[in-house]
Amino acid sequence: MSNLRPIITICGTTGVGKSKLSIELALKIAQGIHGWRGARIINADSMQVYTGMDVITNKVPVAERMGVEHLLMDFKQPGEQYVVGQWVQDAIKAIDETHRMDMIPIIVGGTSYWIQHLMFPNRLPTPGQTLSDSVTQSIANLPPELLELFNALPEHPPSAASHPQDAMLLHRLLTALDEPVAQRWHWRDTRKVMGSLRVIKDTGMAPSEIIIEQSKTALIPRYRTLCFWLYAEPSILNERLDARVDDMIKVRKVLIDRSLTDRLTDYTIGIYQSIGEFRPVFFYDTYLQDLGYKEFHDYLASAEPSEKVFASAVEQMKYGTRQYSKRQIRWLKNKLLPAIYSANGGGDHAAALLPVYLLDATELGDQWTSRVLNQGERIVEAFLGNETLVDPLLLSERAREMLTIDVKPTSPTEILRARKKVVCPACTLDPSQPFMVEDGSQWEAHRRSRTHRRHASRDKKMHGQPVNRRVMVHSDIPSKVDAEDQHRSIV
Numbered sequence: 001m002s003n004l005r006p007i008i009t010i011c012g013t014t015g016v017g018k019s020k021l022s023i024e025l026a027l028k029i030a031q032g033i034h035g036w037r038g039a040r041i042i043n044a045d046s047m048q049v050y051t052g053m054d055v056i057t058n059k060v061p062v063a064e065r066m067g068v069e070h071l072l073m074d075f076k077q078p079g080e081q082y083v084v085g086q087w088v089q090d091a092i093k094a095i096d097e098t099h100r101m102d103m104i105p106i107i108v109g110g111t112s113y114w115i116q117h118l119m120f121p122n123r124l125p126t127p128g129q130t131l132s133d134s135v136t137q138s139i140a141n142l143p144p145e146l147l148e149l150f151n152a153l154p155e156h157p158p159s160a161a162s163h164p165q166d167a168m169l170l171h172r173l174l175t176a177l178d179e180p181v182a183q184r185w186h187w188r189d190t191r192k193v194m195g196s197l198r199v200i201k202d203t204g205m206a207p208s209e210i211i212i213e214q215s216k217t218a219l220i221p222r223y224r225t226l227c228f229w230l231y232a233e234p235s236i237l238n239e240r241l242d243a244r245v246d247d248m249i250k251v252r253k254v255l256i257d258r259s260l261t262d263r264l265t266d267y268t269i270g271i272y273q274s275i276g277e278f279r280p281v282f283f284y285d286t287y288l289q290d291l292g293y294k295e296f297h298d299y300l301a302s303a304e305p306s307e308k309v310f311a312s313a314v315e316q317m318k319y320g321t322r323q324y325s326k327r328q329i330r331w332l333k334n335k336l337l338p339a340i341y342s343a344n345g346g347g348d349h350a351a352a353l354l355p356v357y358l359l360d361a362t363e364l365g366d367q368w369t370s371r372v373l374n375q376g377e378r379i380v381e382a383f384l385g386n387e388t389l390v391d392p393l394l395l396s397e398r399a400r401e402m403l404t405i406d407v408k409p410t411s412p413t414e415i416l417r418a419r420k421k422v423v424c425p426a427c428t429l430d431p432s433q434p435f436m437v438e439d440g441s442q443w444e445a446h447r448r449s450r451t452h453r454r455h456a457s458r459d460k461k462m463h464g465q466p467v468n469r470r471v472m473v474h475s476d477i478p479s480k481v482d483a484e485d486q487h488r489s490i491v
């Protein structure tokens with residue numbers, strides 16, 4: 001049996017009941033399980049670290065914490081930067097302290113990549129003092145326009161819809177610095193493109209170099225981790241999320257309306273700093289964007305705020321919350337699970353160092369007790385007692401469905417090829433905004449689509465004979481040449 005110390009993590013989407021479960025499990029452990037004196041909860045939600053915004057970020061009110069200590073919550077001022085690397089350091093400290101008290105750390109939150117980096121060390125790119133050889137060389141070869149851009153990257157990703165030239169320029173810069181990674185991102189996906197450029201700035205390495213570097217070392221867990229994935233059927237969960245927004249709005253509407261008159265209320269603190277005008281603070285990130293803050297900002301900022309604008313802000317908030325929860329599930333399925341399975345070395349997950357269980361929180365009430373709480377308690381008890389655990393796939397039909405995943409590519413070449421985008425010459429109407437689609441099945445589907453066939457046949461008519469359009473904006477992006485194109489003359 002491993003001598004790694006035990007921790008428990010609870011992951012899952014927003015509004016699924018993670019906090020409730022963590023407190024219930026902490027109380028159970030406090031009754032005395034295998035000599036442990038209790039549990040402390042460590043927050044792993046990137047927005048709950050900030051003071052204020054208690055309602056929108058769904059913080060458990062102190063009165064409902066049943067005396068269970070919550071750490072790393074409410075301790076940063078809005079506007080203060082706090083990123084994954086800092087959280088991991090703070091969480092390790094809190095975990096050490098908790099173990100010294102003979103208590104179990106329960107790490108709870110929707111920011112799964114924080115949890116992932118806590119579970120697996122050495123997976124975060126470290127800030128580099130020097131540039132790698134390949135980056136040095138690429139920078140030396142940058143045309144002045146791109147060099148200038150690299151030296152002064154914009155603070156926020158530009159919108160590709162309103163600023164296509166800016167978006168294309170960033171993509172060209174990334175192509176020049178790290179071609180394999182640039183090929184994975186659509187030029188419209190400025191968030192991804194900027195993310196990769198930031199990595200280069202911060203680490204001095206090209207992201208593809210980092211992928212290759214990391215693939216050389218196995219994933220070695222930091223703790224013996226019992227991982228719970230609290231899950232609810234999206235159709236049911238969405239209703240609950242909508243209801244939560246409605247509840248929140250009832251309370252907030254008063255504050256929001258008041259903020260229209262004095263422009264400085266609890267609502268605005270932490271979201272907007274009032275510097276003569278409303279201005280998003282820098283941590284105004286995708287999380288808040290998803291939660292519809294931008295729409296509320298529009299409502300607040302408009303000269304004549306109408307009920308109609310307000311209603312559409314509420315709708316946007318509901319939609320955003322759903323999208324957010326969808327993305328959270330994608331991360332769990334596509335990133336966290338494959339990492340855990342890989343670290344477990346495949347095979348018997350119940351006997352593994354990192355057992356992972358899906359608990360079904362679709363139904364509340366009695367069902368919560370039987371499907372979530374009781375099962376959770378039994379598993380915790382067995383885990384802390386180093387006893388044989390139940391097979392995670394046998395827990396429920398949903399568990400089997402959600403925990404069974406396709407094997408992900410692990411070699412760097414495969415990873416880099418996995419999401420490669422290609423340009424469709426026929427469908428590119430404006431050469432400065434190439435039409436891109438993911439290679440593989442998406443490309444095949446596109447090639448058969450009505451739009452593509454229409455564009456391709458129009459090409460034929462216009463030029464008398466099939467012609468390969470000259471659309472390459474940056475020659476680095478390979479054009480997709482289909483069988484028919486092979487016979488075309490290049491003009």
Ligand SMILES: [Zn+2]
Pocket residue numbers: 424425426427446447451452455
């Ligand atoms: Zn096409």
